[in-house]
Amino acid sequence: QVQLVESGGGLVQAGGSLRLSCAASGRTFSSYAMGWFRQAPGKEREFVVTISSATGIPYYANSVKGRFTISRDNAKNTVNLQMNNLKPEDTAVYFCAARTSMYGSDSSADYAYWGQGTQVTVSS
Numbered sequence: 001q002v003q004l005v006e007s008g009g010g011l012v013q014a015g016g017s018l019r020l021s022c023a024a025s026g027r028t029f030s031s032y033a034m035g036w037f038r039q040a041p042g043k044e045r046e047f048v049v050t051i052s053s054a055t056g057i058p059y060y061a062n063s064v065k066g067r068f069t070i071s072r073d074n075a076k077n078t079v080n081l082q083m084n085n086l087k088p089e090d091t092a093v094y095f096c097a098a099r100t101s102m103y104g105s106d107s108s109a110d111y112a113y114w115g116q117g118t119q120v121t122v123s124s
Contacts, residue, residue: 002026002113004096009118012086016122020081022096022115030074033104035111036081038092038120048094049081050104059104064090086122093117 008020022034035050049070051058058070067086072079079096097111105111 002029002032002098004098004113004115006094006096006115006118009094009120011121011123014086014088014122014124016086017082017084018086018120020083020094020096020118020120022079022081024077024079024096024098026077029077029098031102033099033101034070034072034079035097035099035104035106036070036079036094037097037108038090038094039117040092043092045095045108046092047106047108050099050106051079052102052104054102059106061106083120086120088122088124090120091122092120094120 003025005023036048037045039045049060051070067084069082095117096115098113099111
């Protein structure tokens, strides 16, 4: 069982930055691929980024590529999402997710564990 707790959301103006963190419990964090998803009001949950535990290589959605950076610290059981040059369309609840596989995925159905989400609001 893995528990995930996100933090770092908030309100920011367009062009600004936020850093989200996800703290994970459990001894097997280092073997799990991690992902971030987001869900805006009235929309389906959307893939943002995933990072493999085997290679540490990230894979980004085109909408955030070049602006967002994911990193993980296996010693601290954390995964972070640095978000720069934020746009109003980035407004959503952001969820951290863990997959019981070394390899990342852009499908929310492949993730077994989810955090409660943190709100990110970008004003224009």
